[in-house]
Amino acid sequence: MADLSINLACIKSPNPFWLASAPPTNSGYQVQRAFEAGWGGAVWKTLGEPIINTSSRFAAVSFNGQRVAGFNNIELITDRPLEVNLKEIYETKKRFPNHAIIASLMVEPQQDKWHEIVKKVEAVGVDGLELNFGCPHGMAERGMGAASGQVPALVEKQTFWVKEVAQTPVIVKLTPNITDITVTAEAAVQGGADAISMINTINSLAGVDIHSWNTIPHVAGKGAHGGYCGPAVKPIALHMVGECARNPRVNIPISGIGGISNWENAIEFMLMGATGVQVCTAAMHHGFRIVEDMIEGLNNYLDEKGIASVSEIVGKAVPKYSDWGDLDLNYKVVARINNDVCINCNKCHIACEDTSHQCIDMLKDGKGNSILRVREEDCVGCNLCSIVCPVDGAIDLVELPNEFPPMTWNERQAAIGALGCAVDTVK
Amino acid sequence: MSLIRISYEDLSRNFEEVEAGLSNREALEEANRCLYCYDAPCIQACPTGIDVPTFIKKIASGNLKGSAKTIMSANPVGASCSRVCPTEELCEGACVLNHATKPIMIGNLQRYATDWAMKNEKILFSVGEKIGKSVAIVGGGPAGLSAARELALLGYDVTIFEAEEKAGGLNTYGIVSFRLPKAVSYWEVEQVASMDVEIRTNTRVGRDISVKEILDSYDAVLLAIGMAHVPALGIPGEELAGVFDAIEFVKETKTKPITDALLGKKVAVIGAGNTAIDAATCSVRLGAENVKILYRRTLEEMTAYDFEYDFAKQDGVEFRWLTAPNKIIGHEGKVVGIECMKMELGEPREDGRRRPVPIKGSEFTLEVDAVIKAIGQSRYLDLIEAFEIEHDGGVVTINPETFQTTNAKVFACGDVIFGKGQGEAMVVSAAQQGKKSAYSIHQLLMPTMETV
Ligand SMILES: Cc1cc2nc3c(=O)[nH]c(=O)nc-3n(C[C@H](O)[C@H](O)[C@H](O)COP(=O)(O)OP(=O)(O)OC[C@H]3O[C@@H](n4cnc5c(N)ncnc54)[C@H](O)[C@@H]3O)c2cc1C
Ligand SMILES: Cc1cc2nc3c(=O)[nH]c(=O)nc-3n(C[C@H](O)[C@H](O)[C@H](O)COP(=O)(O)O)c2cc1C
Ligand code: SF4
Ligand code: SF4
Ligand code: SF4
Numbered sequence: 001m002a003d004l005s006i007n008l009a010c011i012k013s014p015n016p017f018w019l020a021s022a023p024p025t026n027s028g029y030q031v032q033r034a035f036e037a038g039w040g041g042a043v044w045k046t047l048g049e050p051i052i053n054t055s056s057r058f059a060a061v062s063f064n065g066q067r068v069a070g071f072n073n074i075e076l077i078t079d080r081p082l083e084v085n086l087k088e089i090y091e092t093k094k095r096f097p098n099h100a101i102i103a104s105l106m107v108e109p110q111q112d113k114w115h116e117i118v119k120k121v122e123a124v125g126v127d128g129l130e131l132n133f134g135c136p137h138g139m140a141e142r143g144m145g146a147a148s149g150q151v152p153a154l155v156e157k158q159t160f161w162v163k164e165v166a167q168t169p170v171i172v173k174l175t176p177n178i179t180d181i182t183v184t185a186e187a188a189v190q191g192g193a194d195a196i197s198m199i200n201t202i203n204s205l206a207g208v209d210i211h212s213w214n215t216i217p218h219v220a221g222k223g224a225h226g227g228y229c230g231p232a233v234k235p236i237a238l239h240m241v242g243e244c245a246r247n248p249r250v251n252i253p254i255s256g257i258g259g260i261s262n263w264e265n266a267i268e269f270m271l272m273g274a275t276g277v278q279v280c281t282a283a284m285h286h287g288f289r290i291v292e293d294m295i296e297g298l299n300n301y302l303d304e305k306g307i308a309s310v311s312e313i314v315g316k317a318v319p320k321y322s323d324w325g326d327l328d329l330n331y332k333v334v335a336r337i338n339n340d341v342c343i344n345c346n347k348c349h350i351a352c353e354d355t356s357h358q359c360i361d362m363l364k365d366g367k368g369n370s371i372l373r374v375r376e377e378d379c380v381g382c383n384l385c386s387i388v389c390p391v392d393g394a395i396d397l398v399e400l401p402n403e404f405p406p407m408t409w410n411e412r413q414a415a416i417g418a419l420g421c422a423v424d425t426v427k
Numbered sequence: 428m429s430l431i432r433i434s435y436e437d438l439s440r441n442f443e444e445v446e447a448g449l450s451n452r453e454a455l456e457e458a459n460r461c462l463y464c465y466d467a468p469c470i471q472a473c474p475t476g477i478d479v480p481t482f483i484k485k486i487a488s489g490n491l492k493g494s495a496k497t498i499m500s501a502n503p504v505g506a507s508c509s510r511v512c513p514t515e516e517l518c519e520g521a522c523v524l525n526h527a528t529k530p531i532m533i534g535n536l537q538r539y540a541t542d543w544a545m546k547n548e549k550i551l552f553s554v555g556e557k558i559g560k561s562v563a564i565v566g567g568g569p570a571g572l573s574a575a576r577e578l579a580l581l582g583y584d585v586t587i588f589e590a591e592e593k594a595g596g597l598n599t600y601g602i603v604s605f606r607l608p609k610a611v612s613y614w615e616v617e618q619v620a621s622m623d624v625e626i627r628t629n630t631r632v633g634r635d636i637s638v639k640e641i642l643d644s645y646d647a648v649l650l651a652i653g654m655a656h657v658p659a660l661g662i663p664g665e666e667l668a669g670v671f672d673a674i675e676f677v678k679e680t681k682t683k684p685i686t687d688a689l690l691g692k693k694v695a696v697i698g699a700g701n702t703a704i705d706a707a708t709c710s711v712r713l714g715a716e717n718v719k720i721l722y723r724r725t726l727e728e729m730t731a732y733d734f735e736y737d738f739a740k741q742d743g744v745e746f747r748w749l750t751a752p753n754k755i756i757g758h759e760g761k762v763v764g765i766e767c768m769k770m771e772l773g774e775p776r777e778d779g780r781r782r783p784v785p786i787k788g789s790e791f792t793l794e795v796d797a798v799i800k801a802i803g804q805s806r807y808l809d810l811i812e813a814f815e816i817e818h819d820g821g822v823v824t825i826n827p828e829t830f831q832t833t834n835a836k837v838f839a840c841g842d843v844i845f846g847k848g849q850g851e852a853m854v855v856s857a858a859q860q861g862k863k864s865a866y867s868i869h870q871l872l873m874p875t876m877e878t879v
Contacts, residue, residue, distance in 0.1 A: 346466050347464060350466075362466070390462050390527070
C-alpha cells in the first residue's frame with residue numbers, strides 16, 4: 001500500500017482527491033458523506049455575500065450517446081446563509097479532523113470585506129482558504145470572480161489583502177478565461193499566495209434547442225453564458241497546469257482541477273505538476289462513491305511501479321513538456337497495420353485517404369482476403385489512422401531509425417542565422 | 428409441451444408480434460456502437476445493398492426520416508426484411524464486430540427506423556417524371572412491388588395485377604403475423620401505391636384478365652407470381668378433414684378471426700422449411716397441445732434458417748428427423764393418426780443432397796388430430812405456359828443478368844424463378860431481383876438513355 005497522503009502548501013489530506021468547490025460541497029451533510037466515502041478533502045461551496053440562484057441552471061453535452069461529455073452551469077456561489085455554512089464547517093471538521101476542509105471565498109474587491117470573511121472562516125477551523133477568482137458568470141457581472149481574476153493587478157492585490165490576515169494557507173483559484181494563465185498565476189505569487197488551483201469553468205453556452213430556439217439551459221425563455229467543465233475540458237486544464245508548472249516564476253504548489261474523472265486522469269495532472277486534484281463533474285455524474293476506484297486505482301498504479309508515495313510522481317512529466325520549437329524535426333514514426341488483429345473496418349483507409357496523406361492501401365492477400373497496408377515512404381506519422389482505429393493493437397506507430405541527427409526548429413533557425421552571419425562576413 | 432407465454436384464454440394475443448422493437452435508448456446505444464465502416468462488408472452482404480453504416484449513422488444523429496429513406500430506397504420492402512431476413516447469414520454475419528465484440532443488431536435498427544417512418548406516416552419517395560411507357564407487373568409480392576417502385580421512380584406507368592384482395596404476397600398472407608404483422612406489409616404496399624402505381628387487386632391474370640390482353644397492352648411485362656399451393660403428399664388419407672395446406676393454414680390466421688379449432692389438439696407438420704416452421708409455431712399459438720415436425724432427412728438438410736429452428740424449439744415444437752409419412756389414418760372422415768416410417772440417408776445425389784431411404788419394417792403410428800403439409804410449393808404451370816415462355820418444371824427460365832425470359836418483353840423474378848439451383852427464396856432476394864428486373868426493363872425500353 002503506497003502512501004497516498006499529500007501535503008499541499010501545508011494543507012494535509014489522507015489522499016489527493018478533493019471535491020472542488022461546487023454543489024457536491026454545498027453542505028455539511030454532503031461533505032460528511034463525501035468523507036465517509038473516502039474523499040481526502042473538500043473545498044466548500046464558495047462563501048460570500050448573499051445571492052439568489054436561478055432555477056434551471058445546469059446543462060450537459062452528450063456525445064454519440066455518451067452523457068456528460070461536458071457540463072455547463074449558471075449557478076452562482078452558495079445561496080445558504082454564511083452562519084449556517086460556518087456552523088456546518090465547524091461540525092464537519094470536528095468529525096473529520098484529518099480531512100482537509102478549505103473554505104472557498106468570494107467577496108467584492110475591497111480590503112475590509114476580504115479581512116472580515118477570512119477571519120470568520122478561520123475561526124471555525126478551516127485548513128485553508130481558496131480565493132475564487134474564477135466564476136465566469138453572474139458574480140463576474142458584479143465585478144467578482146472571473147472579472148477580477150482576469151486582471152492581474154486585482155489578483156495580486158486581493159491575494160495580498162487576504163494574506164494580511166490569513167493564518168492558514170491561501171490557494172488562489174484561477175480562471176481559464178484568459179489568454180495566458182501564467183500571467184495571473186504570477187500575479188497570485190506576487191500577492192503572496194501559498195498555492196494556486198486551476199481551472200475554474202470556461203465561458204460556454206451548452207446548446208440551443210433547435211425546436212424552441214431557446215438556449216440550453218434557459219430561464220423562462222432567456223439564457224446567459226455559463227461555465228464549462230467535465231471531461232471535455234480536461235485537455236485545456238492539463239495544458240494550463242503544465243504551463244504553470246514549467247514556469248520558474250510560478251514556484252508554488254498547484255491543485256489541479258478540470259475534467260478529472262478517474263485515477264488515470266488524476267495521475268496525469270500530478271505528473272504534469274499538480275500536488276493534488278479536485279473533482280466536481282465526475283462526482284455530480286456518478287455520486288461520491290467514484291472515489292473508491294480512484295483511490296484503489298492510484299494505489300495499484302503506484303504499487304505496480306514500486307513507488308512508495310504519491311508525492312513522488314508530482315511533476316515527473318513536466319520536463320517532457322516543452323515548446324514546439326524544441327521538438328526534434330528529424331524524429332520519424334510510421335504507421336504499421338497488424339492484419340491479424342485488424343477487423344477490416346477500413347476506417348484508417350478512409351481517414352488517411354480523405355483527410356491525411358493517402359498512404360493506406362486496401363489490398364488482397366494471396367488467399368483473396370482483404371488486407372490493409374501502409375506505404376511507409378508516404379506516411380508522415382500523423383497518428384490519425386491509429387486514432388480512428390477501433391481495435392487496440394491493430395495499428396502501431398513504429399519509430400524509424402533517424403536518418404539525420406536530431407535537430408529542432410530553434411536549432412535549425414540558429415544554424416541558419418549563423419550561416420547568415422558567415423555570409424555577411426564574406427561580403 | 429406448452430410454454431407459459433402462450434395465452435390459452437385469448438388465442439389472438441398469441442399472434443401479436445413476438446419481438447418488441449428497440450427502445451429509443453437501445454437504438455441510440457446500438458447505433459453509436461456501429462463503427463461506420465468504409466466500404467463496409469455488411470453492405471456487400473445485404474442482397475439489396477442497403478447502405479447500412481449510413482442508415483445507422485442517421486439513427487444516431489436523430490435523422491430517422493433520412494434513415495428510413497436510405498433503407499427503403501435500396502429495399503422497397505425493407506420494413507418486412509428487418510423482421511424476416513436471416514440476418515445472421517447476411518448483414519449481421521458480415522459485420523466486422525463479429526471479430527471484436529458482437530455484431531451490430533442491423534435488423535433491429537432497420538426495424539427501428541422503418542417503424543418510425545410507419546408510425547409517423549411518412550411518404551418517402553415521389554414519382555419520377557413520366558416518360559410515357561407502361562409496364563404490367565403480374566403479382567404484387569415483394570418482387571413485384573420492388574420492381575414497381577423502381578419503375579415508378581424512373582417514370583413508367585406501372586400497373587400491378589394482384590390476384591388477392593391485398594398486395595404484399597407472402598409478406599401479407601404467408602409469413603406468420605407474430606413475425607411479420609400485416610400492417611407492415613400494407614405500409615410497404617402503400618409506399619408503392621403512393622407513387623401512382625395502379626394496384627389492381629382481386630385480379631387474377633389468366634382468369635380475370637387474359638394473358639394476351641396484358642401482352643398486347645403494355646410495353647413490357649414482369650412476371651412476379653411467386654409459387655402456388657403446397658403440392659399433394661401423394662399418400663392415402665389426404666382428403667380427410669384435418670389435413671391442411673400450410674400456406675392456406677397460415678393465411679387463415681392472417682385473414683380470419685382466430686378460432687379454437689386446434690385448442691388441445693395434436694398436430695403433425697410434414698416438412699422442415701420456412702413454411703413448416705411457420706405452420707408449426709402457428710399451431711402452438713392456436714393452442715395445440717403437441718406439435719411435431721416430421722422430416723424425412725435430418726437437421727443438417729433442413730432448409731429452415733437457424734433462427735427459425737430456434738424459434739420453433741422455444742415454442743416447444745418437437746422435431747422428428749428421418750421420419751416420413753406413409754398414410755393418414757381417418758375415422759368418420761376425420762384425421763385420427765398418421766402412419767410413418769423411419770428413414771436413413773443414402774448416397775448423395777447429383778444435387779449433393781443425400782437421399783432418404785425407408786427402413787423396412789420401421790412403420791409406426793402417431794396419434795394426431797391434424798396434419799399440415801409443408802413440403803414446398805407447386806408452380807403456376809398453366810399461367811407460365813399461357814405466356815409461352817420457357818420453363819423447367821414451372822421454374823421460369825431467365826437470362827440471369829437481365830431476368831429476361833424467352834419472350835423478349837417478358838421478365839420474371841422472385842419465387843417464380845426460384846428452384847433448380849436458381850435464385851434464393853427470400854424476401855430480400857425477391858426485392859433485389861425486382862430492382863434489377865426494373866433496370867433491365869428500363870434498358871429495353873429506353874435504349875437511347877443512359878443506363879442506370
Ligand atoms: C411460410 C413462409 C415463410 C417464409 N419466411 C421467410 C422468411 O422468414 N424470410 C424470408 O426472407 N423469406 C421467407 N419466405 C420466402 C418469401 O416469402 C418469398 O421468397 C417471397 O415472398 C417471394 O416473393 P415473390 O414476390 O416472388 O412471391 P410472393 O410473395 O409469393 O408474391 C406473389 C404474388 O403474386 C400473386 N399472384 C400469383 N398468381 C397471380 C396471378 N395469376 N395474377 C395476379 N397475381 C398473382 C400472389 O397473390 C402474390 O401476391 C417464406 C415463405 C413462406 C411460404
Ligand atoms: C454547478 C457548478 C457550480 C460551481 N460552483 C463553483 C463555486 O461556487 N466556486 C468555485 O470556485 N467553483 C465552482 N465551480 C467550478 C468547479 O469547482 C470546478 O472548478 C470545475 O467544475 C472544473 O472541474 P470538473 O471538470 O471536475 O467539474 C462550479 C462548477 C459547477 C459544475
Ligand atoms: S438536483 Fe436535479 S432533481 Fe434535484 S432539484 Fe435540481 S434539477 Fe431537480
Ligand atoms: S482502422 Fe484498424 S481495424 Fe479498421 S481497417 Fe484500419 S487497422 Fe483494421
Ligand atoms: S460492418 Fe458492422 S460496424 Fe461496420 S458498418 Fe456494418 S454494421 Fe457497422
